[in-house]
Amino acid sequence: MTTQLTHPHSEATVLEGLRAILLEVLGEYDADDTEITRDTTFHEDLGLESIDLVQVGQRLAEQYGEHVNLAAFLADMELDDVIGLRIGLLVDFVVDALSVQSGR
Template sequence: MLRTVLAEYGDDDVVIGMSTTFNRDLELESIDLVTLAGLLEGRYGQRVNLAEFLAGMEFDEIIELTVGRLVEYVVWSLKTTQAG
C-alpha cells in the first residue's frame, strides 16, 4: 500500500524499513496519509482506522511516525478486532 502511494511520486523503488519515517525519509504529506488511510480501510475495513490512530497523537509524534509504529498499530488493531 505504501508503495502505491510512493509510486505517485515516482519513488516506488525507495528502500523502506521499520525505522523509516513518513515525513523525514519518505517526505509524505498529510494528503498522502489520507490516501494511505483509504488503502488500509479498503483492505481491512474499519478494523484499521488510521485517522483515529493519528488523532490520538501530538503533532511531533505524527512528524516522527515510522513505518514500524504503523505496522504495530495495524497488527494490534487486527488482533484486537479478531479477539473481540
C-alpha cells in the first residue's frame, strides 16, 4: 500500500480548509448538506451575499495569514466575475498566495 503525502498547502488541503470555512459561514443558513466542489459558485450555488464573502475573507486570513487577502483578490475582478466566482478559482488564489509567501 502506497501512502501519498499531501503538501500542507496543496490544492486538496486548501479546498478542504475552504469547505470547512464555508460550512461554518453557511451554518447560519442551515446548509449542512450542501456539496462544495471546485465548480460550486458562491452566489448561485451557495447563496452567499457580499457580507458573507467578508466573513470568508476574515476566516481565510485567520487560517492562512494576512497575505491571503480576499478583498484585494476580488478588487481586481469585474462585478459579473465576483458574482460568478467559483470555489476552484479561490482555491487556486490561496494556493498561489501561500506559494509566493513560502518562496516556492
